[in-house]
Amino acid sequence: MTIVLLIISAIALFLTAVYMSGSWVKYSLTGLFGIALIASLALIVMNDSQHFGMQKVTTTKTVALKSAGSSQLDMLLYQSVGTADQHRVYIYKTTADQKKPSTTTASVKTANQVKTTTGSTKLVTKTTRWTYQSGTAKFWFGIANNDKQLIKRTNTFYVKKTWVVLSTAQAKQLNKLAKQQSATLKARAKAYVQNTVKAAMMKNPSMTQAQLAQLEKQAAAQYQASAMQSMIKTVKQAK
Structure with a gap:
């Protein structure tokens, strides 16, 4: 509405100054329209440069975080934007059956960070926007479409220590290396499990079959985790 007032004031000022004969009415109207023109222009500039009539409003959204990787390993993926890995676009899922992963926005106004947590994995997004303080302010400046x-x-990814944060290129290399x-x-x-079981039986020959089966399972999981960490270290160090 302020822009409309500016246009009307400018037209009225022109018509008054050009077509009205000199009298106190002309001078009064000229002064009135001139003040309206300057005031509306000043308000527009203040709204544009200083966000006059607006306030900052921050909203927080929290969603569950699921692995973005195709393997059984829990992964948070990212894609570097620009040079020297200065900016990243993160790739994630919020449900296990999500077919197309979500991505963070590639923008200078968007910041991403990853934190380790002992709680649930989640993504917390805090968004701050300029909004009009009242309906009156929106009426006068809403035509600028800046509400x-x-x-x-700010996107904060909370992941557990068991999660792996890799670039998409590193994730592809990890899958290739695993194959x-x-x-x-x-x-x-197999050799690691056999040696572990053999050593355990030497210490405790009376171990039951159930205990041996449990030990084999634990040894296999331990070796798998160790081997995976070694491959992850390899792909992270690769250039």
């Missing part, structure tokens, strides 16, 4: 203008957005070493890892895992 709910984004100021900043290449699959046969070797199986043979080594």
